[in-house]
Amino acid sequence: GAGLAYLPRNARDLIGxxxxxxxxxxxxxxxxxxxWDPLEMALGVAAINAHYNRFDLQGEMGNGxxxxxxxxxxxxVVGAFxxxxxMLPNPQVIENDPRPGEYPTIAMDTLLPGCAAAVVASSTLVNRNxxxxxxxxxxxRIALVGPVTPLTPRLHAYGVEILGGLVIRDPKGLGEAIxxxxxxxxxxxxxxxLHLRREDAAPARPCRFRASRRNG
Structure with missing residues (x-):
């Protein structure tokens, strides 16, 4: 397999x-x-993804x-996508650099407790949030989604119901594109x-909602 991770600063620091x-x-x-070094941690997460997000992994289509x-x-939603x-009709979106109608990261303390569901960007693995x-x-209910998500059922034990990540089929092409x-x-x-669902979670029903306002 091949793995990705969000880099908090320029990768040139790792070249040497x-x-x-x-x-x-x-x-x-x-x-x-x-x-605790952000670049080393990103490398470690990418290695974990390379192990779990294998070419032969079986899962449901989409990020879940x-x-x-x-x-x-x-x-x-912590981190728009x-x-x-x-997919979601009226989400409360939290962003590092919020646009009109979105919330700053400090709002997590207020918005997350008591919410029905949270969709969390996989970059939070690297920034330790x-x-x-x-x-x-x-x-x-919690979903961890994004190209950095390790697709391993082991994460269900931490309360994550849905894991949505990327299985890379063309690592050379992706590397060139990056x-x-x-x-x-x-x-x-x-x-x-693909996404993995906790065994006790109900299958997703098709969502036919279409919004005129774009997020992500």
Whole structure:
């Protein structure tokens, strides 16, 4: 498999260490996920994804966020993503750089407790916000979505109902696209978004909602 991770700063800082990394096993690289160095942690998360998001992985199509499209209560989205407005009718969107109608990250403390469901961007794995989000949204339905999501049922034990991530089919093409400046919304051209659902979770019903306002 091949794995991705959100880089908090320029990857050039890692180039000098490439000879060191090439000598390491995937397991050794994955252990960097516990590092406090943001770039090392990103490398570790990418290694974890390379292990779990394999070419032969079986899952349901899409990132799974549509499962929350018919929730009667509040649905909070931490980190907008392409197609959001088509999947969720009236989400409360939290962003680092909020646009009109969205909320800043400090609003997590207010919006997440008591929400019906939370859709969380997988970049929170690297910036270490995920544990806090899971605590704040405890008791709510939670989906972790995005190209960085490790597709492993082990994450269900932490309260995550749906895991939506990217299985990369063309790692060479994706690498070239990233070097050329491709945005995350374009990554799907080089693979397939799949999601895993906790066994006790009900299958998603089709959501026919269409909104005129675009999110993500």
């Amino acid at each position: 260490r490439l000879p060191e990394f090439r000598k390491m096993s995937l397991k050794q690289l994955a252990e960097f996920s516990g590092s 966020a549509q499962a929350f499209g018919r929730e009667a209560g509040r649905v909070v 392409p197609g959001l407005s088509e 995920l544990p806090r989000i899971l605590r704040l949204a405890q008791g709510s 070097r050329a400046g491709a945005l995350p919304r374009e990554f799907g051209r080089f693979g397939q978004y």
